[in-house]
Amino acid sequence: MLEQKLRQTCRELLANGTVKVIIGYGAAPAGQATRAVFITTPEGVEQLVWNDRCEANLVAYLKRPEVRALGKPAIVVKACDERALVVLQQEAQLERANVFVIGMACDGIGAPREAKCRSCEDQVPRFCDVVLGEVTKPADAASARWDELAEFMKKSPEERMAYWQQELARCVKCYACRQVCPLCYCQRCIVDKNRPTVISTSPSLKGNFAWHVTRAFHLAARCAGCDACTRACPVGINLRLLNQSMAKATEENFQCRPGTDPQAQPLIGNYATGDKEEFIR
Amino acid sequence: MTDIGYYPGCALQGSSNDYERSVRATLQALQVQLQELDDWICCGASAAHTINHKLSVALPARNLALAEQQGCAQLLAPCPMCSMELIKAGKALADSPALRQEMSDIVELPVTGRTQVLNLIQIFQQIGLPALKAAVKQPLEGVSVACYYGCLLTRPSALLAFDDCEQPVSMETILTALGAKTVAWNFKTECCGAGMTMANEETVLNLSHKILSNAAAHGANCIVVACPMCHVNLDMKQAAIEQRHGVRHDLEIFYLSDLIGLALGLDRQTLGIDRHFVVKNGNSACRL
Amino acid sequence: MSAHPTGVFEPKVIAYVCNWCTYLGADLAGTSRLEYPANVRIVRLPCTGRIDFNLLIKGFEVGADAILVSGCHPGDCHYTSGNFHARRRWILFRQLLDTMGFDMNRIHFAWISAAEGKKFQHVLTDIVEQTRRMGPYAAYSKICEEVSC
Amino acid sequence: MSRIGVFVCWCGENIARTVDVVQVAEASLQFPGVKHAAHYKYMCSEPGQSLIRDKILADRLDGIVVASCSPHMHLKTFRGAAQAAGLNPYLVEIANIREHCSWVHQDKAKATAKAIDLVRMAVAKVRRNNALQAIKVPVTKRALIIGAGVAGIQAALDIADAGYEVVLVEREPSVGGKMAGLSETFPTMDCSQCILTPRMVDVGQHPRIKLYTCAEVESVDGYVGNFKATIRQKARFVDIKKCTGCGECWNACPQKKIASEFDYGMGNRRAIYIPFPQAVPARPAIDKQACLKLKKGVCGICAKKCAAGAINYADQDQLLEEPIGAIIVATGYQLYQISAQQPTAELSGYGEYGYGQYKDVIDALQFERLVSASGPTGGVIQRPSDGKEPKHVVFISCVGSRDNAKGISYCSKICCMYTAKHTMLYKHKVHDGQAHVFYMDIRSGGKNYDEFVRRAIEQDHARYYRGRVSKITEENGKLIVRGADTLAGTPVTIEADLVVLASAMRPATGSDDLARKLRIGYDQNGFLSESHPKLRPVETNSAGILICGACHAPKDIPESVAQASAAAGKVLVMFSHKEMQRDPEIAKINESTCSACFACVRTCPYQAAEKADVRDRAGNLVKRTARINQGLCMGCGTCVAVCPSKSADLEGFSDQQIYAMVESLL
Amino acid sequence: MHSDSSGLSALVNDCYQCGKCTAGCPLAAQMDIVPSQLVRLAQAGQVERATRAESIWLCVSCQTCTTRCPQSVDVAGVIDALREQSAQDGTVAKTQRRTAIFQQVFLDNIRRHGRLNELELVGAFKTQAFLKDLSIPLLMKDALLAPQMMKRDKLHFAGKPARDRQVVDRIFAKCAEAKV
CATH class of the missing domain: 1.20.1050.140 (Glutathione S-transferase Yfyf (Class Pi); Chain A, domain 2)
Structure with missing residues (x-):
């Protein structure tokens, strides 16, 4: 069984000293999502699980100093998590050789399957040291990917603005979205910078708007689409819509899907003389 | 098509x-x-x-x-x-x-x-040289033609954006492909007097005379046009030009479709060439 | 920016411009005495590449009814490629603003060279007149007034 | 900072007419941090500046705002005034209330309100300015000069004579440029070669000039005072150190009918050739497109004839590196291509003039070769078609110039003068000939210039018609030129034997490529851009790179030479210092918050943002970070906008300053 | 659109009087006021003098001037506007009335038939011109050509008119109305 196979692989990695720690999913009480476990001994691998509640993007833990202190890790990733890993690699945040990556072929998480999984384009990770399992439930037609966004964009700009005013008014600025994002790795986030206050930090709608615009745009052309932020939001703001908006624009304007090509140059910080400019007079 | x-x-x-x-x-x-x-x-x-x-x-x-x-x-x-x-x-x-x-x-x-x-040239361009060549039954051998564009085929150039308004070559390209020899000459885009025939004939006769003379001087044995007005002035007015300038040009003036039609094997009557004023029959320099 | 004494709506327009092309284009409009509405406040930056997206949000926060971002034409950047980098960011940023329901008629981008004093005049006049017709940008000022927590 | 002085300038009436300067000064006293406000009729004048200096000293001002004209006009002036009073010059800001306010608005109330806002923004900014110190960098005292026409030669000799090394790069086989091919020069009518060739020899023999011919600049790295130029020495197939220039090779070459570039196709050369007898170096090159040995492997006669063994058919391009402190670009011009098709899509040709179609329609440089004693006809004027002496010659001005429809709107400046010269040279050689000139305006501003044109008309009876030519046709061996005489209000038809077109001056081919390599600007016509049209006419916007001659704009020989000496002077000023100072308004990285994503490194147009390791004393890697190379940074701030953690910032345009400006508008 | 003088001045504003239009004009040699001068008059606000010129009626609309103008001035369009103005103001030069008549007869002909009826055109023109200046030679001119044309089937006594002639008449009426 796949879970056994995963444990076996991890046991060997720890036993032969390839890695010092396994970052994987551990069991949780029924009805709850799995939680991250950090296993340092071959015996410990029995804690590892693999099921449709392995929701978290564990890549986010790679940026934590306390995790780094444990030594070379092996990490369990799904295809969407892996895209974040590739982006980190492109942005010099990760020496690929210093991580052992265990890819899991993924049928999708959540019951029922999450939206991002129903339209998942990858399912099987591509750049891993080892890939376990195979896909048994393929994604629906790829065209479904932008359905939610397209539906949203049918609203008038005024309606969209009203929607976000209503949604963002509920934001409590807990920054869980930032915390779980594998690509939010700044040592000091600009919201924490007060001279000057580039982003209004007041606990107001203005501050919330500024924060969410910034968060979404800092992820533009980078976001792996793992939806960790959306899951993490305690008040249920649909951040996925903003991420999708950037992903779609990135794909349509630059034929680029972030995290799918380790060799590619990041989109921001490069340019093409032929980039479109019909909006510039 | x-x-x-x-x-x-x-x-x-x-x-x-x-x-x-x-x-x-x-x-x-x-x-x-x-x-x-x-x-x-x-x-x-x-x-x-x-x-x-x-x-x-x-x-x-x-x-x-x-x-x-x-x-x-x-x-x-x-x-x-x-x-x-x-x-x-x-x-x-x-x-x-x-x-x-x-x-x-x-x-x-x-x-x-x-x-x-x-315009007429564009329709043939659209048909394309390969198709035209393939349809040729009687190549235009012996034809030494001056291609005359006149004013309005290429002008005003900013509006029409057709061919080079000073040195057009589109008719030459087509006719050369059909076996004709085209002459390099200077009056390709000079005005023949156009619609002044009725109101100011003198001008027409002067301008047309120059065009005919230059074509002949550069070795043309006929002129090709793609405009009814050019044809009237260059063909119908040759007698009047002779009267005024004392030169008998005796140059056949063809429509572009005439020469292409001849190359396709159509006869002069079908093409209406027999209705021109200057008509050379079997013994013409063009051998058509 | 002080409200107009008569109480008539006067659009507030902030223009983020590069130092070498558009700023000089505005200078040229001046030396050529090309008149345009007095509603524009120019913020001079060295290059469009320097203009970060937070400045646009900040502009709306301080009550701008429209914002212009303008720099050198592609290929003419004083720093060779700052404007190319900027253009790429704008392509994506506009999409984000659009998704969030910002009024895209209030965000303008232009290439205006140092020689285009006339273009500066026309673009600015056009923006101010268009904004005047649309009225104040109420949607965002509402955001700025409301305290949520 | 809390002791800001605001100084509002009237600019005579220029500002005060539309802006209530008193009100602006009063209003600014209310702004946070403003200690003092004043207004004065001419702030930039000496009394105005001394008013500023006195106030800085008296009120211990720690920052000033001058509300006046554009910073591009007087920021430097007021920084100087501040410095003279002991205030750091970077604590000065300008509120542009002239170009951006009084000159573009009529309504005094609105203009005054705007001016107050502009001052408010400037005050908000200056309160957050940092005192900056100019950056010092060492200087390599060698100059690179690109292009060895008269401008490049002049600049090279000036710098070399001052005692510094010069690397002179020319893409043709000889130095001399366009001037070497001219006949006589206006307005003195002295022989071009007589003036130029001695200077060419000087360049060739100067101990401090390193001359590369058949060479081009491949790339330039580095920054002012510390450039590294890579030069492509193209294969010449002749070892110029061994070659004695005896001429046996080219006299023996069987390829005799190659159109000579130097004669603009009016004469022929061989496949191994020197472009003209006075060439420097007087060493041949082999044209690999024409050489039978290089093309087909047959022949080889030149190698057999060469006693010195200088011929090397296996010669290859070489890349050579030179350390350089300053660069002068002097790549010159070419004439507008008059034939039907143009190399660039925006420009069209002059099919109506029949250039390329009629042999006897030639351009001005071809005519120069035709009348030059060193030309293919030995200075005898013969028309190309049949060698006959032309009795009527038509000269047409403004071909390509001042023609918006064909794509070039500027005046080529020198054509009026050389056309007058052409009519005189012609008349002096063909006494019974008649020169006809079609012109739009006669532009002969210059010392003794208008007198010269009048002489062409009054003494040499050139017939001038004010009008353009519409069409040239050929009939019976004559060129029928149909022009207009707008002064008489009639069309004019002239039967000419020869027509000479004064074609527009355009920048030399490839000068835009070179500009991109050097990261200097060029305008919509491809001419290289100066930093300031009045005050920095030979400098570019890249520090340490200067321009002179016709690569900058159409100009004649005296102007090119003057500009070359000016550029050389700028280089010598630079070389007179051990170190040079650079504008400190550049980027910096806060290494403690940098996450080393290197977005700035990818973005920086100058490769000034670099990856760096932070190590502890024991040499252990503590963290990685981005860092700015101060010598390379030009201060564009693109790194600031791409840095997600705002760890990059730009002095002079810092986030603190800019955001404060915007927030002051609330 | 053309008929107001402010519209005209926008058309001619860019002219810098190089004369290339005059130089290339096939008729310029016969003109009292050459094309560049017509443009200059329009520029200088002396439209009326230009509308009295013979030359505007000599223009054959060959577009050479417009095509070669280095400032992209639509010289032929300017002349059209001048002719329109001239016809409207009744300032057609005496010697050129015949041409103006021809244009009017031509349009009347179209208005009636939808398409040109050549034979009627010739007849009407000659009659009208004869009534105006009693020129016998004109009346006789081309008389010899007619039989020859007929022989070649080049003269139709009754050309094929358009079917819906009322709509043509209405178009004419609306355009005439719009002008006033």
Whole structure:
């Protein structure tokens, strides 16, 4: 069984000293999502699980100093998590050789399957040291990917603005979205910078708007689409819509899907003389 | 090849009916079906633009509206004056929503100006050299022709964007491919006097005389045109030119469709060449 | 920016411009005495590449009814490629603003060279007149007034 | 900072007419941090500046705002005034209330309100300015000069004579440029070669000039004072150190009918050739497109004839590196291509003039070769078609110039003068000939210039018609030129034997490529851009790179030479210092918050943002970070906008300053 | 659009009087006021003098001037506008009335038939011109050509008119109305 196979692989990695720690999913009480476990001994691998509640993007833990202190890790990733890993690699945040990556072929998480999984384009990770399992439930037609966004964009700009005013008014600025994002790795986030206050930090709608615009745009052309932020939001703001908006624009304007090509140059910080400019007079 | 809309214009159904004969016969031989614009009206050239600017847009606009109504994406207008007026009006319409509205009211039909108007050369370009060559039955050997474009095939260049307005080569390209020899000469785009025939004949005779002389001096044994007015001035007026300038040019003036038709094996009568004023029969220098 | 004494709506327009092309284009409009509405406040930056997206948000926060971002034409950047980098960011940023329901008629981008004093005049006049017709940018000022927590 | 002084300038009437300067000064006293406000009629004048200096000293001001004209006009002036009073010059800001306010608005109330806002913004900014110190960098005292026409030669000699090394790069086989091919020069009518060739020899023999011919600049790295130039020495197939220039090779070459570039196709050369007898170096090159040995492997006669063994058919391009402190670009011009097709899509040709179609329609440089004693006809004027002496010659001005429809709107400046010269040279050689000139305006501003043109008309009877030519045709061996005489209000037809077109001056081919390599600007016509049209006419916007001659704009020989000496002077000023100072308004990285994503490194147009390791004393890697190379940074701030953690910032345009400006508008 | 003088001045504003239009004009040698001067008059606000010129009626609309103008001035369009103005103001030069008559006869002809009826055109023109200046030679001119044309089937006594002639008449009426 796949879970056994995963444990076996991890046991060997720890036993032969390839890695010092396994970052994987551990069991949780029924009805709850799995939680991250950090296993340092071959015996410990029995804690590892693999099921449709392995929701978290564990890549986010790679940026934590306390995790780094444990030594070379092996990490369990799904295809969407892996895209974040590739982006980190492109942005010099990760020496690929210093991580052992265990890819899991993924049928999708959540019951029922999450939206991002129903339209998942990858399912099987591509750049891993080892890939376990195979896909048994393929994604629906790829065209479904932008359905939610397209539906949203049918609203008038005024309606969209009203929607976000209503949604963002509920934001409590807990920054869980930032915390779980594998690509939010700044040592000091600009919201924490007060001279000057580039982003209004007041606990107001203005501050919330500024924060969410910034968060979404800092992820533009980078976001792996793992939806960790959306899951993490305690008040249920649909951040996925903003991420999708950037992903779609990135794909349509630059034929680029972030995290799918380790060799590619990041989109921001490069340019093409032929980039479109019909909006510039 | 699909159907092409066809706007003959007044001249082709009047004194230049030889031209229409030639165009129709040649294109038929090339399997191009011409769909004559039903109930077309005069485009207003060459008088409307001098008397009433609005009318000079409205008359072509009515024809463009008919073309749109009758589903012609492309419209052949073998008379360059007609095609220029149609293109000019079409561009003005396409550029201005206000004008579209106004003209739709005046001409009593919706009009957008999106119809593509072609001159005679363009229709052959569209057919393409390979297809033309493949259809040749009698190569134009022995023909040493001066290609005469006159004014309005290439001018105003900013509007028409057809060929090089100073050194055009499109007719040469076609005729060379059909076996003719074309001469390099200087009056390809000089004016022949155009519509002044009636009101100011002297001018026409002077200008046409120069054109004929230069073509002959550069070794042409005939001239090819793609304009009814050019044909009238260069062909019909040769006798008057002789009277005035004392030079008998005796040059045959062909329409482009004449020479192509001849190459395709059509006879002179079918093409209406026998209706020209200067006609050389079997013993002509052109051996056609 | 002080409200107009008569109480008539006067649009507030902030223009983020590069030092070498558009700023000089505005200078040229001046030396050529090309008149345009007095509603624009120019913020001079060395290059469009320097203009970060937070500045646009900040502009709306301080009550701008429209914002212009303008620099050198592609290929003419004083720093060779700052404007190319900027253009790429704008392509994406506009999409984000659009998704969030910002009024895209209030965010303008232009290439205006040092020689285009006339273009500066036309673009600015056009923006101010368009904004005047649209009225104040109420949607965002509402955001700025409301305290949520 | 809290002791800000605001100084509002009237600019005579220029500002005060539309802006209530008193009200602006009063209003600014209310702004946070403003200690003092004043207004004065001419702030930039000496009394105005001394008013500023006195106030800085008296009120111990720690920052000033001058509300005046554009910073491009007087920021430097007021920084100087501040410095003179002991205030750091970077604590000065300008509120542009002239170009951006009084000159573009009529309504005094609105203009005054705007001016107050502009001052408010400037005050908000200056309160957050940092005192900056100019950056010092060492200087490599060698100059690179690109292009060895008269401008490049002049600059090279000036710098070399001052005692510094010069690397002179020319893409043709000889130095001399366009001037070497001219006949006589206006307005003195002295022989071009007599003036130029001695200077060419000087360049060739100068101990401090390193001359590369058949060479081009491949790339330039580095920054002012510390460039590294890579030069492509193209294969010449002749070892110029061994070669004695005896001429045996080219006299023996069987390829005799190659159109000579130097004669603009009016004469022929061989496949191994020197472009002209006075060439420097007087060493041949082999044209690999024409050489039978190189093309087909046959022949080889030149190698057999060469006693010195200088011919090397296996020669290859070489890349050579030179350390350089300053660069002068002097790549010159070419004439507008008059034939039907143009190399760039925006420009069209002059099919109506028949250039390329009629042999006897030639351009001005071809005519120069035709009348030059060193030319293919030995200075005898013969028309190209049949060698006959032309009795009527038509000269046409403004061909390509001042013609918006064909794509070039500027005046080529020198054509009026050389056309007058051409008519005189012609008349002096063909006494019974008649010169006809079609012109639009006669532009002869210059010392003794208008007198010269009058002489062409009054003494040499050139017939001038004010009008353009519409069409040239050929009939019976004559060129029929149809022009207009707009003064008489009639068309004019002239039967000419020869037509000379004064074609527009355009920048030399490839000068835009070179500009991109050097990261200097060029305008919509491809001419290289100066930093300021009045005050920095030979400098570019890249520090340490200067321009002179016709690569900058159409100009004649005296102007090119003057500009070359000016550029050389700028280089010598630079070389007179051990170190040079650079504007400190550049980027900096806060290494403690940098996450080393290197977006700045990818973005930086100058490769000034670099990856760096932070190590502890034991040499252990503590963290990685981005860092700015101060010598390379030009201060564009693109790194600031791409840095997600705002760890990059730009002095002079810092986030603090800019955001404060915007927030002051609330 | 053309008929107001402010519209005209926008058309001619860019002219810098190089004369290339005059130089290339096939008729310039016979003109009292050459094309560049017509543009200059329009520029200088002396439209009326230009509308009295013979030359505007000599223009054959060959577009050479417009095509070669280095400032992209539509010289032929300017002349059209001048002719329109001239006809409207009744300032047609005496010697050129015949041409103006021809244009009017031409349009009347179209208005009636929808398409040109050549034979009627010739007849009407000659009659009208004869009534105006009693020129016998003109009346006789081309008389010899007619039989030859007929022989070649080049003269139709009754050309094919357009079907819906009422609409043509209405278009004319609306355009005339719009002008006033």
